[in-house]
């Protein structure tokens with residue numbers, strides 16, 4: 003039997019060195035996926051690199067309207083930052099749909115992203131938000147859009163020795179907001195059958211000037227649907243524009259059948275859910291919700 | 292295989308233990324620390340029977356590595372009563388018959404106490420959402436929800452009495 007070692011580095015450099023030195027090493031954030039996988043034999047690392055003691059990993063920083071969220075910040079911790087909740091309610095609500103209070107007190111968006119489940123709740127919300135992640139590794143630091151991190155179920159584009167240190171949210175323009183909804187059999191403690199994240203910006207007359215629509219659980223990874231966002235731009239979110247958006251959403255779906263829903267049901271629901279989500283985001287953008 | 296030495300605080304008292312890197316906090320609480328109040332129902336974060344407070348945050352101890360407890364403070368169901376005086380949440384669980392087999396009860400007690408610390412007057416929906424991570428196969432939850440409501444009312448009375456006495 004190989005022995006498992008535990009490391010709690012204090013700096014990014016130490017963490018990178020530990021990860022680069024052992025190809026089976028795993029990053030530990032909240033452990034709500036990793037520890038379950040280790041118990042079930044699906045993950046068998048020989049080293050665990052706990053990143054929660056690395057500085058700034060557990061903080062939210064607002065700067066000139068931009069937000070940087072430490073990758074190991076627990077989901078419930080974000081609720082304590084009023085500015086973040088006001089600027090990005092959809093991202094905060096998506097992260098706070100994960101599991102139970104017990105789970106969310108540990109679970110992080112960094113872990114949700116790097117676990118790369120097709121049904122992960124915070125990923126579509128982050129993609130809709132136009133979020134990026136800061137990744138550090140042996141060859142330095144790079145910033146990539148969230149949608150480029152998961153590449154297949156359980157697989158990311160991170161290379162040996164790399165880990166995510168920060169999630170970055172851009173400046174929120176005026177009359178702009180976001181929302182996330184998921185469809186699940188239970189209201190808590192279940193996995194999304196479909197998830198939809200929408201971020202919308204309106205002008206003074208209420209016409210949509212920018213929109214990003216992202217989906218979860220309808221493809222091998224969470225996906226951005228640029229055609230769906232484009233269908234809303236220039237409209238007042240009237241019936242025809244919303245129908246065109248929903249059609250673009252359905253066209254982008256490549257779901258599987260499983261015990262939670264058939265491919266056909268997921269595709270139909272994705273359109274419905276994207277509309278509902280867009281209406282919530284728009285109401286928030288107008289300051290009505 | 293060398294064991295890792297961990298020093299922590301459990302229910303207010305310093306505690307030290309040796310563990311392997313892969314052991315969970317629940318393993319150590321129930322094993323070397325002999326605190327068998329926290330239960331293992333699923334070992335996957337789904338049932339909440341292992342709920343403890345870790346630095347004042349409620350967590351599933353089956354999803355925390357024991358080594359992570361270094362320098363932290365842990366509160367378990369064993370520390371909820373003060374000596375032989377039950378906490379209002381515990382008393383109301385008995386009063387309302389909010390348990391049958393009792394396996395889920397320690398987790399519910401820790402979670403309900405945590406709720407009332409952040410929200411002294413929760414409505415039924417708030418109670419049900421907060422306790423969504425605690426499963427009970429016996430009671431049907433109704434009596435649990437009523438017990439938590441009653442404990443909340445009792446605690447509000449107590450703090451009112453304390454305020455008027457002061």
Ligand SMILES: Cc1cc2nc3c(=O)[nH]c(=O)nc-3n(C[C@H](O)[C@H](O)[C@H](O)COP(=O)(O)OP(=O)(O)OC[C@H]3O[C@@H](n4cnc5c(N)ncnc54)[C@H](O)[C@@H]3O)c2cc1C
Nearest residue numbers: 029031032033034035036101110113114116122123166336
């Ligand atoms: C009972 C229960 C209910 C759940 N419900 C939901 C739900 O409703 N919705 C949902 O989306 N998920 C759910 N999950 C899954 C899980 O809680 C989330 O995916 C969570 O966000 C994972 O975060 P973590 O910090 O716990 O990750 P960890 O378990 O610490 O890590 C997950 C994976 O990502 C890697 N990793 C972690 N952080 C980094 C980083 N910064 N850089 C690089 N790699 C990293 C780890 O090595 C590991 O492979 C649930 C889990 C449980 C146990």
Ligand code: FES
Nearest residue numbers: 332333334339353
């Ligand atoms: S034993 Fe920890 S949640 Fe079930």
Ligand code: FES
Nearest residue numbers: 391392427428429
């Ligand atoms: S009383 Fe038996 S599981 Fe709750």
